[in-house]
Amino acid sequence: MGSEHLVELSRLQFAVTALYHFLFVPLTLGMVWLLVVMESVFVMTGKTIYQDMTRFWGKLFGINFALGVTTGLTMEFQFGTNWAYYSHYVGDVFGAPLAFEGLMAFFLESTFIGLFFFGWDRLSKVQHLMVTVLMAVGTNLSALWILIANGWMQHPVGATFNTATMRMELTDFWAVLFNPDAQAKFVHTVSAGYVTGAMFVLSISAWYLLKNRDVEFAKRSFRVAAAFGLASALSVIVLGDESGYTVGEAQQTKMAALEAMWDTRPAPASLTLIGWPNEAQGRADWAIEIPWLLGLIGTRSVDREIPGIHQIKERNRARIVSGIDAVRSLAALRSDPTDAAARASFEQHKSDLGFGLLLRRYVASMDDVTAGDIQKAVDSTVPRVAPMFWSFRVMVALAFLMLALFAMSFWSTLQVERAHKPWLLKWALLMLPAPWIAAEVGWFVAEYGRQPWTIYGVLPTHLSVSTQSIGSLYGSIAGFVGFYTVLLVIEVYLMIRYARQGPGSLGSGRYANEPPAHLSAGAH
Amino acid sequence: MLDYPTLKVIWWLLIGVLLIGFAVMDGHDMGVATLLPFVGRGDTERRVVINTVGPHWDGNQVWFVTGGAALFAAWPLVYATAFSGFYWAMLAVLWALFFRPAGFDYRSKLDSSTWRRAWDWGLFVAGSVPPIIFGVAFGNLLLGVPFSFDGNMVSTYTGSFWQLLNPFALLCGAVSSSMITLHGASYLAHRTEGAIHDRARRAARFFSALLLIAFSVAGIWLASAIDGYAITSTIDPSAPANPIGKTVIREAGAWLGNYRKAPLTLLLPVLVYAGALACVALIGRGRTALAFLASSLAITGVIATAAASMFPFVLPSSSVPGASLTVWDGVSSRLTLSIMLVATLIFIPIIIFYTSWAYRVMAGKVTAAYIRENDHGAY
Numbered sequence: 097m098g099s100e101h102l103v104e105l106s107r108l109q110f111a112v113t114a115l116y117h118f119l120f121v122p123l124t125l126g127m128v129w130l131l132v133v134m135e136s137v138f139v140m141t142g143k144t145i146y147q148d149m150t151r152f153w154g155k156l157f158g159i160n161f162a163l164g165v166t167t168g169l170t171m172e173f174q175f176g177t178n179w180a181y182y183s184h185y186v187g188d189v190f191g192a193p194l195a196f197e198g199l200m201a202f203f204l205e206s207t208f209i210g211l212f213f214f215g216w217d218r219l220s221k222v223q224h225l226m227v228t229v230l231m232a233v234g235t236n237l238s239a240l241w242i243l244i245a246n247g248w249m250q251h252p253v254g255a256t257f258n259t260a261t262m263r264m265e266l267t268d269f270w271a272v273l274f275n276p277d278a279q280a281k282f283v284h285t286v287s288a289g290y291v292t293g294a295m296f297v298l299s300i301s302a303w304y305l306l307k308n309r310d311v312e313f314a315k316r317s318f319r320v321a322a323a324f325g326l327a328s329a330l331s332v333i334v335l336g337d338e339s340g341y342t343v344g345e346a347q348q349t350k351m352a353a354l355e356a357m358w359d360t361r362p363a364p365a366s367l368t369l370i371g372w373p374n375e376a377q378g379r380a381d382w383a384i385e386i387p388w389l390l391g392l393i394g395t396r397s398v399d400r401e402i403p404g405i406h407q408i409k410e411r412n413r414a415r416i417v418s419g420i421d422a423v424r425s426l427a428a429l430r431s432d433p434t435d436a437a438a439r440a441s442f443e444q445h446k447s448d449l450g451f452g453l454l455l456r457r458y459v460a461s462m463d464d465v466t467a468g469d470i471q472k473a474v475d476s477t478v479p480r481v482a483p484m485f486w487s488f489r490v491m492v493a494l495a496f497l498m499l500a501l502f503a504m505s506f507w508s509t510l511q512v513e514r515a516h517k518p519w520l521l522k523w524a525l526l527m528l529p530a531p532w533i534a535a536e537v538g539w540f541v542a543e544y545g546r547q548p549w550t551i552y553g554v555l556p557t558h559l560s561v562s563t564q565s566i567g568s569l570y571g572s573i574a575g576f577v578g579f580y581t582v583l584l585v586i587e588v589y590l591m592i593r594y595a596r597q598g599p600g601s602l603g604s605g606r607y608a609n610e611p612p613a614h615l616s617a618g619a620h
Numbered sequence: 621m622l623d624y625p626t627l628k629v630i631w632w633l634l635i636g637v638l639l640i641g642f643a644v645m646d647g648h649d650m651g652v653a654t655l656l657p658f659v660g661r662g663d664t665e666r667r668v669v670i671n672t673v674g675p676h677w678d679g680n681q682v683w684f685v686t687g688g689a690a691l692f693a694a695w696p697l698v699y700a701t702a703f704s705g706f707y708w709a710m711l712a713v714l715w716a717l718f719f720r721p722a723g724f725d726y727r728s729k730l731d732s733s734t735w736r737r738a739w740d741w742g743l744f745v746a747g748s749v750p751p752i753i754f755g756v757a758f759g760n761l762l763l764g765v766p767f768s769f770d771g772n773m774v775s776t777y778t779g780s781f782w783q784l785l786n787p788f789a790l791l792c793g794a795v796s797s798s799m800i801t802l803h804g805a806s807y808l809a810h811r812t813e814g815a816i817h818d819r820a821r822r823a824a825r826f827f828s829a830l831l832l833i834a835f836s837v838a839g840i841w842l843a844s845a846i847d848g849y850a851i852t853s854t855i856d857p858s859a860p861a862n863p864i865g866k867t868v869i870r871e872a873g874a875w876l877g878n879y880r881k882a883p884l885t886l887l888l889p890v891l892v893y894a895g896a897l898a899c900v901a902l903i904g905r906g907r908t909a910l911a912f913l914a915s916s917l918a919i920t921g922v923i924a925t926a927a928a929s930m931f932p933f934v935l936p937s938s939s940v941p942g943a944s945l946t947v948w949d950g951v952s953s954r955l956t957l958s959i960m961l962v963a964t965l966i967f968i969p970i971i972i973f974y975t976s977w978a979y980r981v982m983a984g985k986v987t988a989a990y991i992r993e994n995d996h997g998a999y
Contacts, residue, residue, distance in 0.1 A: 176704060177707055177711065184701075187952065204974075265955070575715060
């Protein structure tokens with residue numbers, strides 16, 4: 097068991113590195129399809145401007161991709177370096193999707209991204225388009241496997257605990273693969289990525305249009321981004337994460353927390369649009385509620401209830417009490433695997449083992465458990481409401497703002513004869529950070545909302561860490577923050593520089609801001 | 621479904637294949653990056669060197685990523701224990717690798733010579749540090765690493781970072797570093813011409829000599845002065861994976877036992893000498909593609925020699941030898957190993973197929989003229 101301090105620092109490091117990684121991933125996921133669209137138009141129409149669009153936006157894509165690769169490595173190392181017990185406890189199940197990701201997806205995208213940049217003169221048009229498509233497929237498959245792994249953390253199916261090896265072991269690979277939680281997450285996350293890619297291209301194109309430069313290039317880019325963004329924003333909202341909220345207990349707990357719903361509401365439940373979560377009293381003050389809506393969204397029915405925080409906690413209390421027996425009989429089995437009574441007791445309480453393990457945060461031996469310890473464990477099973485409530489609302493509000501922007505931008509592109517209104521272009525420029533903010537708070541809702549678990553109901557976070565010294569953690573966090581800050585400054589600098597220079601950076605002679613002659617000649 | 625003991629041995633082989641795949645594929649671009657500041661004089665030459673691996677480094681790096689993930693999936697305890705125990709060594713590898721993607725992609729995006737020279741050294745770090753650390757890590761595996769498990773299988777590493785840097789392990793770092801640099805040199809000789817080609821040829825001669833000296837000294841040292849590990853209790857290879865409860869002793873010469881039992885394995889160290897010497901000879905005759913194959917075989921020989929000495933051990937514990945992780949008890953369940961085997965058998969050939977295609981598309985010498993023509997597109 098790790099000390100509270102070690103656990104906090106390990107969580108902080110994971111959060112920092114994961115949130116940072118997630119600055120680059122969504123843009124990659126979305127922009128790659130915009131490149132496919134642009135290049136497809138080029139191949140079908142033969143218009144060079146679409147090839148230039150593919151190459152220029154591809155350049156920005158590459159600047160972003162480099163840091164996505166850099167920071168993705170950290171994620172793979174970190175399960176081993178900082179979450180060793182987690183890696184041992186669930187590696188039999190959790191490792192496989194990561195290995196599949198490498199074999200099926202990451203090789204594909206990484207091999208073909210090389211040809212995407214270097215293959216223009218060596219491949220036919222159709223071959224190059226195929227390369228771009230394979231890169232896009234690889235990128236998105238990569239997200240699929242990662243979200244299958246993450247979905248299993250939220251809703252662990254297809255696995256069982258083995259007392260001989262002291263870990264979870266796979267029993268049904270298809271259940272892990274077709275975990276409904278993972279499917280919902282995948283659709284939601286890649287759609288959010290598509291929105292990010294579309295917003296990026298839309299905003300920067302809007303800036304060119306406001307400056308009245310590279311107008312043909314920018315108008316076409318704007319149109320592609322508006323159409324793609326509209327479809328993606330609809331998808332992220334309609335097919336969004338909420339379809340998954342009744343899948344498992346983890347999602348129910350999150351739903352209750354982010355709705356500030358302490359008591360079960362009668363079906364069909366109303367939705368709290370806004371309010372002020374009052375954690376001390378266990379209610380939402382000044383709440384504006386919309387009747388029926390939550391029940392419809394959450395259960396796709398009018399008669400199923402959505403449990404509130406109090407009900408969830410009572411359910412968990414029973415499981416924690418049962419879990420005490422599971423932990424006890426497991427200990428007996430570890431010292432004597434032939435102990436039949438212990439085996440019988442373990443089989444009876446096995447499904448609550450994880451809940452019993454929650455107590456290990458407060459008390460070393462199950463023989464010393466007090467009512468107070470149980471109460472603490474029960475209270476820990478629901479995350480704090482206010483952070484969930486507000487981050488979820490920020491995400492949803494941004495999503496609707498973006499949807500409105502894409503809808504108006506798309507409508508504006510249909511008015512062929514008229515130029516885009518400056519206010520629309522300014523709005524598009526201002527909204528540039530929106531998808532990143534939404535993605536980061538979305539990550540927070542999903543992962544903070546799962547606490548106190550790394551694997552919901554199976555493995556508590558405080559048991560998952562590696563045995564490291566506090567000093568090591570401070571050192572590594574300082575190192576990550578230092579490296580990541582420098583890399584981010586460099587990345588943003590290059591991104592702004594190339595975005596400002598625009599398609600002229602291709603050196604094709606067709607655009608504004610061509611590089612000065614000394615640059616083309618002086619680089620060697 | 622194959623039986624569990626067979627699967628365990630197959631996965632030992634497959635992890636070896638992935639490791640060799642990593643060393644051969646990512647190794648040559650790391651070797652190229654290690655040589656970069658020395659064989660490339662001036663910006664254009666350096667860009668030539670970088671662009672020999674420019675289209676491929678990212679795909680090659682996935683051998684590393686996939687190798688790590690396969691380790692996680694197939695040997696979760698090994699992954700957990702090694703990565704957490706070697707904390708600072710792992711972070712050093714990771715942070716060195718940070719310089720790679722940005723080094724390749726950002727270096728030539730600004731027209732400042734200070735900027736570019738800085739990234740050249742960044743690429744050098746990213747190419748040279750990981751092979752040294754992996755070699756040092758392998759050296760420590762051969763010596764044993766101080767770790768143990770409690771009853772809940774929580775692993776604790778009881779050594780320090782500095783004790784990993786002992787003389788034998790550092791010598792293994794030199795073996796690893798020289799084999800990777802040799803490999804980079806043979807690749808560069810294949811993909812460049814003129815002055816860079818000549819420098820690469822000289823580098824190949826130097827690093828093949830260094831490799832053979834370091835490898836020989838390490839071998840003699842290992843055979844004469846380093847205790848190996850041996851399991852003394854009976855092992856049931858089909859039992860669930862549980863490393864606690866066996867008895868293991870340390871004894872002189874235990875790492876040579878497998879060579880006595882299966883004399884054919886003696887061909888593995890021979891492969892190192894044959895590969896390294898053939899590599900130099902073939903470059904001299906201008907048969908650079910074959911030279912690359914030869915340096916790949918030398919790498920295969922080094923890794924396979926270490927693995928064969930240790931079998932069935934993977935991560936021996938010097939403090940509690942009985943907790944050592946082996947092929948039999950550090951592994952995943954039978955179902956996971958089976959599924960991963962099927963996936964590997966399907967996807968590795970596909971990966972090799974499209975990787976070869978990518979190399980074929982980009983084949984030919986990278987020249988200064990190519991850099992001039994692709995000033996805005998090339999790295």
